[in-house]
Amino acid sequence: MRSDWTALPRSVITRITDQVGGAFEASPAPDGNHAQIASTVTGPSGPVFVKAACGEWGVRSLRYELAVTQAVDRYPPALRWHFEADGWLVVGTEHLAGLHPDLSPGSPDLDLLTAALKDLQQTPAPGDRWFTPAGRLGFTHPAMHGGTLVHSDLNPTNLIVTPHGLRIVDWAWATKAAAWVELALLVQWLIGGGHTADQAEDWLRQFPAWTVTSADVLNHFASTNAAKWATKARHNTERWVHDLAQWTGDWAIHRAHGA
Incomplete structure (x- = not known):
């Protein structure tokens, strides 16, 4: 289940701030619920997509996503950085902008x-x-x-x-x-x-x-x-x-x- 950024320990927010180069704005993702935090984070170094998880299931699924970046080229978002602090796994990836595809018959x-x-x-x-x-x-x-x-x-x-x-x-x-x-x-x-x-x-x-x-x-x-x-x-x-x-x-x- 999704949480808001107030759930993150101050130490984690500080590490994220360091990774994005300073003060940032976070816009929660509209879909998905595997990680407690999933947001587009925009700081001085540009946008990055951030997922953060704690607890056995959330961390396990986020580790799978980390592993995929090592196994698959081209399709997953590229890994920018990741760290663990105070029981949280935090992953920053390439921010992907675009529309969701149309899967109707005949769609290009x-x-x-x-x-x-x-x-x-x-x-x-x-x-x-x-x-x-x-x-x-x-x-x-x-x-x-x-x-x-x-x-x-x-x-x-x-x-x-x-x-x-x-x-x-x-x-x-x-x-x-x-x-x-x-x-x-x-x-x-x-x-x-x-x-x-x-x-x-x-x-x-x-x-x-x-x-x-x-x-x-x-x-x-x-x-x-x-x-x-x-x-x-x-x-x-x-x-x-x-x-x-x-x-x-x-x-x-x-x-x-x-x-």
Whole structure:
């Protein structure tokens, strides 16, 4: 859950002030909730995006984001600095300015997403410090295991269209899995962007990892993921939860009818 800057110890604020070159202004990010602090910080040295976390889960997810900067080129924001003080992990990264992509059918932004995904589908996850499929999603299947670094939350708010191409932020859920898992998790966002389930699958057929995955495996993933979100929706009134229940359900119904 997000906190405001009053939650930070004075020692941490002093270190941030030193890193940005003096007095600064902080503008909280509108999306995401993995780190207690997530803000654009503008000081004498220019804007930087700052995340700060304390507590086991918050620090763990922020360490994943740090590790991604060492494993992936081009797409994550570049690391500027990081430090730990008084129980807080603080990370400053490149500030990325741009709009979130349009994922509707025929959008030119889909070409940017294609290029990024083709690179990421070839990116191995070094070591074993990442989430497992079961740890990330709450369910698993033998076919979900693999050695690819999977972002696992490519919703449009985590994608930024810049003059130099598509960039990807918020790697807190980085997972080591089979490459097709990233694509299966993208179906819900394509449907949310206006695709039918059939259109979403047709778009995904350009990726070899999708075409070599058996129908039985995709059926299992779609039905299990939909059941998970349907359960969440019964106990949660937030709109985004119900949206995901609808979109994952649409895909599961499509698969059940012989996709």
